[in-house]
Amino acid sequence: MGAEAFLSGALRGYYAANEITSVPEISMREFGIGEFGRKISSRHLSFRDNAALNHFLREKAPFYISYSNALYEFPGARPMEAKKMAGADLVYEFDADDIKTACxxxxxxxxxxxxxxxxxxxxxxxxxxxxxxxxxxxEWVCPECIAETRRQTLKLISFLRDDFGFSEGIAVNFSGSKGFHIHVRSESVRGLSKGARLELLDYLTATGLDLNSLGFRYDKDPKKRSFVCPRRSLAKGWAKRIFRTIESAFESGDASKLAVMGGTRQGAAEKLLAEKEKILGHMDFPQGGVLLATKGVDANKFWAAFLASAVDDAKLAKEGFEGNALGVDRQTSVDINKIVRVPGTLHGSTGLCAKEVPLEKIHSFEALDECVVLPESDVLVSNARAPRFYLGKKWFGPFSGEDVSLPLYAAFFLLARGNASLSDESVP
Ligand SMILES: [Zn+2]
Ligand SMILES: [Zn+2]
Incomplete structure (x- = not known):
């Protein structure tokens, strides 16, 4: 048996035992499927209800299945214009490949x-x-880089709720591979234009954020010579996020962190910490806040540096490698004709489930454990090549071309990415 037939059998087994009911308003969505080695091989599919979708999954067991964030009157029609769009959810995607981590x-x-x-x-x-x-x-993933995408996901949810006021319809699922997908499926977002979606994205990534217009600026007037700010207790949006960072930096009592953020010496940071109450108090003056420094610390220099690092810290990761990619996928976020993985289905490159995660569980969700849904039965693979990798609460490898017996879910993972072949002796 070849790898493709083996993987296909595993997918079939999963869909025979699991019902997929994760797509809201299913009859208005366009679907696309992919085959071995090809993530999207056909689009413009549609299903009238969950029963039809599940019948299809049991019959075809595709390697990949995605659905449109847009809703259409005629989702199966083509070309695109004939589908008649009736709105689109917001979808954000965090992928460990795009975020720098030491691992x-x-x-x-x-x-x-x-x-x-x-x-x-x-x-x-x-x-x-x-x-x-x-x-x-x-590229490989490990608990550390997945944890970083989880941190970004939580940050995004806080923006969606607190700054954009989207309290309804936020749903999160593992992508099935290297990160998370965040869907906002409420009436309030469905009519947003591409331009409006791009504006939201720029807000999240602090693109074009102007501290001056938020009310943070150095007043050069010789009588004042102070760094002014909006009143702390009344701040909203980005200003509030900046104050939150200031508060937590001062509350933490960590002088070296404060020194790094403000571009100053440890000694100066210690002096500032000693005056914490006074400094935080002055930010909340009824007639307008002031960002104080202390003797020997240049308020202009310190706060300019600190505010820049506070924004950097609070925004969503934007730096990809070599500046090419965005931490939050810009295309997915604004492309209203995009299709994304159906939550609860398997990702054909990993065998992992694109599991839905209740919002209150995200902080402790270990995707590389909890999204392992394929059997543990032993499978013999040959010519395994991999760094040490983690899956299903276990570390495997490193492998440099040996024959090895692995649980089916780990064998799927290596076979699907071409890092092993199915051994002639393996009887799945
Ligand atoms: Zn990693
Ligand atoms: Zn070379």
Whole structure:
């Protein structure tokens, strides 16, 4: 049996035992499916209800299935215009690949694309350090980088609720691979234009955020010479987030953190901490707040640096590698014709379930444990090549070409990404 048939059998087993009911207003959604090695092979599918979708899944067991964040009158019609859009949910996507974490040095690797050179190494290097050619990077995930996408997800939810006022219809699911998808499915977002969606995204990533217009600025008037701010207890939106960061930095009592954020010396930060009550109090003056410093600390310099780091800390990750990618996927976020993984289905590149996560459980959700849904029965694979990887509460590997017996879910994970072959001896 080839790998494809084996993987397909595992998917079939899952859909035979599990009912998918995660798509709201299912009859108005466009669906797309993918096959082995191809995430989207056909689109423009539609299902009148959950029963029809589940019948299809049991019959075809596709490697990937996605649905539209848009609602259409005729979801199966083509071209796109004939579908007649009736609104679209908001969807955000966090992918560990786009967020810098230290763990990538240990589990990612690169190989020079020049045949003559053949140099390789650890981490995520985009140009060969020997010959300058491009590289092929092999990406893996671990609990640490998934935890970072979880942190970003929680940050986003706080923005959605507190700053945008979306209290209804927020749903989160694991992407099935390297991160999380956040859906906002309420009436209040359905009519938003592409431009409005882009504005929301810019707000989240602090793109074009102007501290001056928020009321944070240095008053050069010789009589004043102070850093003014809006009144702390009345602040909203970004100003409130900035104050929250200021408060937590001062409340933590961590002088070295304060020194780093404000670009000052440890000693100066200690002096500032000693005057914590006074400093926090002055931010809440009824006639307008003031950001105080202390003797020997330049208020302008300290607060300008501190505010910049506070914004950096509070915004959603925007830096991808080499500045190419956005931590929060810009395309997914504003493309209203996009299709995204159906929650509760399996991701054909990993065998992991795109499980829905109740909002109150996100902070402790261990995707690489809880999204393992395939059987644990042993499967023999050959020529396994992998760094040490984590799945289902266990570490596996590293493997460098050996034959190894793995639980089916881990065998699926390696076979699907082409990092092992199915052994002739394995009888699934
Ligand atoms: Zn090279
Ligand atoms: Zn990692």
């Amino acid at each position: 990538k040095e240990s589990h990612d690797s690169w190989k020079c694309t020049s045949q003559k050179c053949g140099r390789e190494g650890k981490g995520r290097v985009l140009a060969c350090d020997a010959c300058g050619s491009g590289t092929k990077v092999e």
